[in-house]
Amino acid sequence: MQAEDLPAVIQIAAQVHPDYPEDEAIFIERQQLYPQGCWVRQHGSQLCGYLISHPWELGAPPSLNSMLQALPNLASSYYLHDIALIPTGRGTNATSEILAHLYAHALGAGLGNLSLIAVNQSLHFWQKQQFQPANHLVPAAKLLSYDVDACYMMRPLASPRIQQSITA
Incomplete structure (x- = not known):
């Protein structure tokens, strides 16, 4: 994701997540803090989706529409802040490709x-991706900043040492 992609990303966010609005400053900050975790998806010449992710602290997700200020020095999780695909990007295997890239990136970061x-x-989509509910790790007020049905989820990955021996 480049700075010039942000207007299209914000437009997609408004279309896909109308009940979870975030200020433009949130998108700008995430892209500046951790550009290697911000990706876009194109279908032809059209931007059809994006992913915003970054290292973070397990059990301490940011509240909706809140600035991070900085990333933690010692992250304990790789946080998927937002993923969105408009209809033209669906059915193209985009989600599987994006998630495979995300898993590899998180392992490469040692998380x-x-x-x-x-x-x-x-919730059911993420469970199919091997994420499990972990609301017990998060203060209820954090989840309520999203809505009453929001669910904190976590997916363990192969340990970096195991992954290195598999790929070696």
Whole structure:
């Protein structure tokens, strides 16, 4: 994701997540803090999706529409802040490709798990991706900043040492 992609990303976010609005400053900050975790998906010449992710602290997800200020020095999780695909990007194997890239990136960063907050009735989708509910790790007020149905989820990954021996 480049700075010039941000207007299209913000437009996609408004279309896909209308009940979870975030200020433009949130997108700008995430892209500046951790550009290697911000990706876009194109279908032809059209931007059809994006992913925003970054190292973070397990059990301490940011509240909706909140600035991070900085990334933690010692992250304990790789946090998937937002993923969105408009209809033209669906059915193209985009999600599988994006998630495979995300898993590899998290392992490469030395992190043994992924975390996210499931919204928009996506709990079952994320369970199919091997994420498990972990609301017990998060203060209820954090989840309520999204909505009453928001669910904090976590997926353990192969340990970096195991992954290195598999790929060696």
